[in-house]
Amino acid sequence: MSGTDGRPTTAGWGPPGPTFSPFDNTPELRPLRTAARAGKWPEVRAWFGSLDSVEKVTTGASVLADIDGVETFLEQAAADLPADPLPRTLLAERYIRIGWDIRSGARANHVSRDQFDQFHDWLRRAERLLIDVCAEQPGYAPAWTARLLTARGLELGRAEARRRFDRLSAHHPHLYRAQTQLLQQLCPKWGGTWELAHGFARECATSAPDATDAAAVVALAHIEHAADLDGTDSAAYLRGVPVRDDLRFAAQVSVLHADYRPGWNSVGAHSAFAFAFSLGGHHALAAPHFAFLGDLASEFPWQYTGDPRATFLKFRDAAFQAQGGAHR
Template sequence: MSSTAPPIRAEFDPCVTIPSLADLRAALRDDDWATVEAYFEFLEHEEDRAVAARIVDGTSTSQRLLERTVAAQPRSALARTLLARRYIVVGWDIRSSYRAEHVSREQFRQFHEWLRRAEQLLIDVCAEYPDHALAWGARLTTALGLELGLSEARRRYERLAEHHPHHISAQSSLLQQLCPKWGGSWEEAHGFARACLESAPPGSHAGRLVAEVHLERWLDDSDNGHSTYLRSAGVRDEILAAAARSVQHPDYRPGFDWVHDHNTFAGALCLGGHHREAAPFFRTLGDRATASPWHHAGDKEVQFLKHRRTALSKG
């Protein structure tokens, strides 16, 4: 892509980048369970299934289809798991993304009620299918929301990792719990991100975790005023080293989540003022964007376009 005339827009819809996801969304809206089920069976990689599941999560009309399917096919692991994930979304929407002190008692009551409904479905799926990555990944989210603690979250992750040792979506979920805002520590969070990268084969998605934990620390510092955390040369160098071992490695397999990978690296660098180093990620992305991390700095589209323009002018 030419750096002299980038498109003046940002595309946030993953169905545009991955056209087959648009077919999945259409099947959900058409109440076509057979096509939804066939789509998930067609996907070869668990990381891609996790991205496809997020399309289901975000389609509000899917809940009706999933409830009807579970009633008709009560042993369907996929239907139960996707319904549980939809219940988690409903609960989290009620809770909101605010810190706990800004969430009412009634919000918490409803939030926990929806998560317990999801958890019951997921417990049964995981008991019947111990290698079901989508279900174990969702149970990391319920563990977080139900405040079951770090030990239980780690146990759930380890059960998933027995069968899927480099599952980026699950790793990202556990990373959240390891941050101080959910009862962990920066030492644990950084240590986990680095260990995931070191243990994964070159070209894995795991490098993104290093950028994510630095972004989380920047956000935490930003709560106390303007943060300069990401401006550190040491932070910049660690992010670049992680990118070299992951998205910039010859063995990198983009998969469905490649836009998320590149936006995370670009954002972590730009928000630290390292625009020249972020330019290669923007050249790969073109107009494809994700809400995170840009929405943390203001309007997501404005921030993406502004930082892309600066990066491409410098790099």
């Protein structure tokens, strides 16, 4: 059942939702997957050429990197088109993903020396490609965005990561994927501090125009902070009135703003608010975000729970019950 914008409505809940795949949640990405699985570079290149925003290009680069085996035809494309930044950037994104899969998402003390060696090797391959792209085309945002991941993984430090972000932002300010990547760098788990992380999140929220996704970085910062605390302290942190009000303001100036128009990052942005409000027990405030999401969800941050699907369904039910079942 769909609304006038083609998105699922909130009526008639039931199995199997939610869906976490970006290809399920954003149908425009499906032709990219089809072409990539078939190893058809001309179709992949044409798909990227049809996009009307840098935000979409960076999203496409990220999801393409998740498809096993694409490095084969991307390596050939990069060799055949040495002056084209796109195949080299897409290949670098794929190398980064291969490396990160080897490293895993575990904390550093749970990653072996061999994993780190392979991880860094793949990231150095990516970095060599990206350095050349950025030297040739200093305003090429997809490459600078990918270099935020290599900066973090290669432990080049906050100053270098911020330099890369600022170079990108000089040409393309308020790029949501880049903002989320720098936020990770500024968290304590990557050598930052909570003061830096929350300060950057506020910077994203206040410097961007209203009705964009940027202020969702505020929710992501609070989620990361809560995840760094023990269970009881984590819930208490998100229940706090200052955090609740911070989240509410960020939602109102971004995804709940009257002028907001859904885009490819909307599921992720609404998921961040729905997750943060729900963990803090602010279920009525989570309800508008679940109303938008329907049966859609982004992998992050729901992957922070032991059972993302069950957690999503539990929180969604609690949100709509808090609103008197109006959306059930």
